[in-house]
Amino acid sequence: MVTITHIDTACMLIDINGFRILTDPTLDNAGHLYHHGAGVFSRKTDNPSLPPSGLQPVDLVLLSHHQHMDNFDHKGREFALSVPLILSTKPAAKAIRGITGLDDWESFSINTARVPGLKITATPAQHHPWWVPGFIAGKVIGFIIEFDSQEDGVIYISGDTVYFKGIEEVGKRFKIDTAIFHLGAVQVRYLTGAGEYTMNGKDLLKSIQRLNPNKVIPVHYRGWTHFKESEATLKQILAGDPPINRKVSFLPPGVPTTI
Template identity: 60%
Template sequence: MEINITHIDTACVLLEINGYKILTDPTLDGAGGTYYHGFGAFSSKTSSPAVAESELEDVDLIILSHHQHKDNFDIKGKAFAFKNGNIISTKAAAKEMDGVKGLDDWESFEVKTDRLKNLKITATPAQHRPWWIPEFVSGKVIGFIIEFDGQENGVIYISGDTVYFDGLVEVAKQFKIDVGIFHVGSVQFRYLTGLGMYTMDAKGLLKAAGLMKPRLVIPIHREGWTHFKEKESDLELIIKDDTHFRDKTLFLESGVKTRI
């Protein structure tokens, strides 16, 4: 079983599993725009996609952790998703957008394909906010478990935008994780909620990885927007100082297909 991953932009990666192509959180706008994310939160995009949209036209499935924030689902990303169809996301996304299969936490959906036997996508809980902020402010977010026949060392886990919280403990209890793809970046809107984080920083990533014990850790959603407050260089230094996970962590080079 050959599995390849290509980082495109922010939390957007292309997973190619035995030829079946899964795209996550489509962000396809170029750098330079300023976007409103709701409840007074603004930020600007500082990165551009490393892969041309024309190279993604044969994507088979799109999994979208949430639809309400532009750093996970921007203007061109949204247009691309609806053009290609076959989208799995939250129940909230399904209510607002036609053609989306919405999942609640722990709900699964079996995807029919001849290229990947018994492919199943399961939604996992995520907390995209500091603990003192109510969920309606940031909106519902999910992560994903990707399962299919032939996974000898465990499943693929994608965290979605989340901080470290008790829901991750439940993920670790229910699944053996082979590859963990974690959204980091230490998202903060300091003029609104101070130092409260909306995604993990390096310390949160190491705590989650220590809990789940994946064979391979892949940090994404780590640069590209002005509301990401942990520098990528600082993230890499903290990971390299960790004797357990420094050799298990893969920092993807954007636009480069990498076998995992």
């Protein structure tokens, strides 16, 4: 059985037969102003739905990138470093001791009796508008979670990304059962105007059309002031395509949901 609990931003607790995976740990309370690098500042506006003490035990952290505080804040980092295994980017592994770095399409197998055949594969992500150099935002990856008992396809986590050809490549390589997309239409208007650093609702529709997953879970669309597409607008865009909208589930915060 697989359950997903939405904790905060892109932070989810994924429980697969008792093997517990935490993604992009953000566990600070709301109210603080953060510097994300390259002159980018924003404020956190939501609290996590569960405190760090309510998450234990965790067996694995999947960290799409380490350089931005909306995916890896102070308490999130402290918690992650107490977990036996953290998989992230190669730059994250160089920057933080204890992280195992993966290149795009590189896989890491985990030997656990709870989830036979568990394997994590890093997928490409583009966390910047096409006209902004990639080094400004830094390296980001998504993840494929696969294991022996999956019958309808794998779990895909996009990481922070806009729509780009790498999304199509994911669909060519994997049959997706559950797709988890990082949204929010992130903009830094005082630096790069209307350029977006994560998907908006239209990008989400295009991604669903290309990947054709059975189930879709949006995350990373509220809780920070740099998110520029509201939840209401996102839902309105999805409602305009009923067949796709029927695949989408907005998870209630802090509540384990079976997928």
